[in-house]
Amino acid sequence: MNRRGLLYALVMTAAAARLLLQMAALPPYAGLDEVYHVARLAFVRAQGRNPTIFEWSVPPYLFASMAGRSDFSAAFCVVGPKWPEVVHSQAVIVDRPLQARVLKPYLMPNYEAQQPSLYYSLFARLAPLRTPMFELRVWRFLSVLFALIIVAATAFIGERWFGPAGILAGALVVSLPTWLTLVVRASNDAFACALLAIAVVVSASAPRSPYGEAIAWAAALAAKLYTWPVALVLPLFWRQQRAHRDRVSLVMIACALSAALTISDLSTRTRNPLGLFAFDTAAGHAAAIRYGEMLKIWIATLAWTSGQHWDALTPLAIALYLGPILALVVIAQSPS
Structure with missing residues (x-):
C-alpha cells in the first residue's frame, strides 16, 4: 500500500472507531431531538407515509420515554440537566419487545414532521419492529455509515x-x-451532510x-433545507473549471426540480413551503411562528451549535480549540 492509501486507511479506521465509540456511549435518545426523529421513523414504518405537522404521530412507547416513565428508557434529549438524578433513581435502559399496546394510539404531534420526507421514506423500514434499543441502534449505525462518507469526502477535498x-x-x-453529536444520532442530518459532501466532491x-x-x-437539496x-459554491466551481453550458443547465434544472418537489411536500404536510413553524410543547400542538426568535436561533447556531442541549463548545472554547489547528495550517502554507 502506498503512502496515500495508508493515510486514507488510517483516517477511516480512526474515524470508524471514534464514531462507533460515540454511538455506543450515547444515552438513549441523546443529542438534540433524536427521540422525535425516531418517532417519525417509527410512524413512517408503521403507516407507510410521512405525517403532517398537525396529526398525532408519536407512538406511546416513545411518549413514555419523553415523559420520564421508569418502565421505559429515559430520553436524554428531554431530561437534559436532570440526567444524573435519572441515573441514580431508575434504570437508564429498559428494553423489551414492542407490543401492540405501546405502538398505538399515537399521543401527540411530532414537530420533526417539518423535515423533508426523503430520509424517512428511504430508511424507516430498515429497522424491523423488535425492541426500542434495537431500532435506535440500527438507525444510529446508519448515521455512522453516512458520517464515514463525510469523513472520506472531507479527506478527498x-x-x-x-x-x-x-x-x-x-x-x-x-x-x-458538536459534529459527533449531530451525525451519530438517529436523524436525517448525517444523511443530508453525506449527500452534500458527495455533491461537493463530484463538482470539485x-x-x-x-x-x-x-x-x-x-x-x-431534497434531504434537508x-x-x-x-x-x-456551484458557480464558483463552474467558473474555475470553465464548465460547458450543457453541464450548468442540467445541474440547475435538477436542483430546481428537487427544490420544487421538496417545497410541495412541505407545503402539503406543514402548510408552509419551508416547513417552518413553532411548537408549543406544553400544549402539544403547533403555535404561531415568532420569526424574530427563529432568526436569533439561526444566527447563534452558526457559532454555537446545539448549545441549548448541553453538548456544545462555547464561542470562546471554539476559538481555543481551533486556534492551534489554524496556526498549523498557516505554518504549513508559509514558505520554509
Whole structure:
C-alpha cells in the first residue's frame, strides 16, 4: 500500500472507531431531538407515509420515554440537566419487545414532521419492529455509515487543496464534539451532510458527464433545507473549471426540480413551503411562528451549535480549540 492509501486507511479506521465509540456511549435518545426523529421513523414504518405537522404521530412507547416513565428508557434529549438524578433513581435502559399496546394510539404531534420526507421514506423500514434499543441502534449505525462518507469526502477535498497532508482533515472533523453529536444520532442530518459532501466532491472533480453531478445535488437539496445555501459554491466551481453550458443547465434544472418537489411536500404536510413553524410543547400542538426568535436561533447556531442541549463548545472554547489547528495550517502554507 502506498503512502496515500495508508493515510486514507488510517483516517477511516480512526474515524470508524471514534464514531462507533460515540454511538455506543450515547444515552438513549441523546443529542438534540433524536427521540422525535425516531418517532417519525417509527410512524413512517408503521403507516407507510410521512405525517403532517398537525396529526398525532408519536407512538406511546416513545411518549413514555419523553415523559420520564421508569418502565421505559429515559430520553436524554428531554431530561437534559436532570440526567444524573435519572441515573441514580431508575434504570437508564429498559428494553423489551414492542407490543401492540405501546405502538398505538399515537399521543401527540411530532414537530420533526417539518423535515423533508426523503430520509424517512428511504430508511424507516430498515429497522424491523423488535425492541426500542434495537431500532435506535440500527438507525444510529446508519448515521455512522453516512458520517464515514463525510469523513472520506472531507479527506478527498483536503487532499485536493493541500496535498497528501490534507487527507488528515477527515480526522479533524471527527475531533469536533458538536459534529459527533449531530451525525451519530438517529436523524436525517448525517444523511443530508453525506449527500452534500458527495455533491461537493463530484463538482470539485470537474466531471466529464454532468448526470452524476445533477443527481448528487438534487438528492442533497431534497434531504434537508440547510443544504440549499451550499449550492452557492456551484458557480464558483463552474467558473474555475470553465464548465460547458450543457453541464450548468442540467445541474440547475435538477436542483430546481428537487427544490420544487421538496417545497410541495412541505407545503402539503406543514402548510408552509419551508416547513417552518413553532411548537408549543406544553400544549402539544403547533403555535404561531415568532420569526424574530427563529432568526436569533439561526444566527447563534452558526457559532454555537446545539448549545441549548448541553453538548456544545462555547464561542470562546471554539476559538481555543481551533486556534492551534489554524496556526498549523498557516505554518504549513508559509514558505520554509
